[in-house]
Amino acid sequence: MSGLRIGALAKRTGTNAPTIRYYEEIGLLRSADRQAGGQRVYSDADVKRLTFIRRCREFGFSIEQVRSLVELVQDPTQSCVHARDLAHEHLIAVRAKLAELKALERSIAAFVASCDASCAGGPGPECVILDDLSKRRIEVPSTLEGRRSTCGTCS
Amino acid sequence: MSGLRIGALAKRTGTNAPTIRYYEEIGLLRSADRQAGGQRVYSDADVKRLTFIRRCREFGFSIEQVRSLVELVQDPTQSCVHARDLAHEHLIAVRAKLAELKALERSIAAFVASCDASCAGGPGPECVILDDLSKRRIEVPSTLEGRRSTCGTCS
DNA sequence: GTACCCCCTGAAGTAACTTGAGGTTCAAGC
DNA sequence: GCTTGAACCTCAAGTTACTTCAGGGGGTAC
Known part of the structure; x- marks a missing residue:
């Protein structure tokens, strides 16, 4: 109105x-x-x-998923349990992404920390850390643990 | 070779x-x-x-960021501290996204839980939970209490 | 009436690839 | 030497979920 x-x-x-x-x-x-x-x-x-x-979009549902949900909301013959299942499926995906992102966060934090610890301004091509990125895995060695304290700016 | x-x-x-x-x-x-x-x-x-x-892409850097990093790795005149700063900036963004995603996870979990609790198979258009998604916030306490009975097949 | 914002359409642009069509090259087997 | 099939080539278009642009029309206040 x-x-x-x-x-x-x-x-x-x-x-x-x-x-x-x-x-x-x-x-x-x-x-x-x-x-x-x-x-x-x-x-x-x-x-x-x-x-x-x-x-729904904020919840990360794709347009197609939203379309299903919208139809569901308006179709009197469909059960809302459908929506619940869709949401549950989506929850699992979100949790997976969350785990990935956490791992990513740890990796980047490690990268920054090891930069702070061992590359105090050398030229790019000689940077040990950057060089490591060209290798198979970035697994930062345990030695970092001991050196982390040298990092002034990182939390 | x-x-x-x-x-x-x-x-x-x-x-x-x-x-x-x-x-x-x-x-x-x-x-x-x-x-x-x-x-x-x-x-x-x-x-x-x-x-x-x-x-770098796995780390979530954009193509343009990767381009900078690649140039940096090959330019002997640039300091690798640059890379560290870029990574640090990126870390902040990742952490923000992480926080958002966590909130999202909680919301969806709550959605699924309240579906399980109060909508055991009613039709979509009458589903209280779905209806709440059309309102400003998903925080649902009092409204849910009063209208729980409207969902036909709800337990 | 004229200023100015809001609205209209259709097309193209965005990121970061992926997919498809239609043709060429390579290596192996006979 | 020939055939087969996988791997390769280019160019174009498709994908997602919008955003931006160009060029014009509508609504309202002064």
Whole structure:
């Protein structure tokens, strides 16, 4: 009933206008009603649906997954357990990514630490650490443990 | 020395061939030497460089960042402290992403848990949990309490 | 009426590759 | 010497999820 135009809808949902048009184009949002001049008008239902979509996207669901969820939300014949399963599947993926990212964090932290410890400004081509990146694994030796204290700037 | 062709280089570095050609195209790898028949030949130096590039990419550096690092590794006038700073900057970004992902994990886990708790198979459009995704925040306590009964088949 | 912002469409750009089509080269077996 | 099949070549287009651009129209306030 509010009769929002695209900019207002964008503001309310934290989206931006071209993205909304894009969602319409790919059929994630219904084709919006138009004013006399051709400008899109949206209702509260649209705010709700777009909010749903954006939240799902923030959750890392792909457009196609969001499409399933949106359909599910509107199809009275489908069980919401479906959504739960989709979410659960996604949870597993997120946890895997989380583990990877943690490993990555450790590696980079080690890299920075060993730079601080043993490369105090030498030229790039002679840098031992950089050279190590060209080798199979970056596994930083345990000797680092002892040298970590030399690092002034790193936490 | 070894005279690898693209497939062998790919295998050794865990890349695939089109990606190697792509790296050449964007100037991340030098233009490879060619055999009489036009097929690319690579040396150990190329193995090393590509390994470096792949490792950096695994670290989540963008192509442009990798480009800087590669240049740095080969430019005798630049200090490797540069690389350390780039890595440190990147570490901060990774940590931020890590925090976000952790929050995400908690949210999805909560979603799945509350699905398990209160929606044992009701139809999608009436699912309280899905409905909540259309609201501003997913934090659900009081609303859930009051409307739990609306979900037809919910226990 | 005119200033100015918001809106429109269609096309192209973005990252970092991947995939496909259609043709060539290489190495091995006969 | 010939054939076969894998590996290679180039160029073009596809992928995801948008963003940016160009060139114009609509809405409203003064």
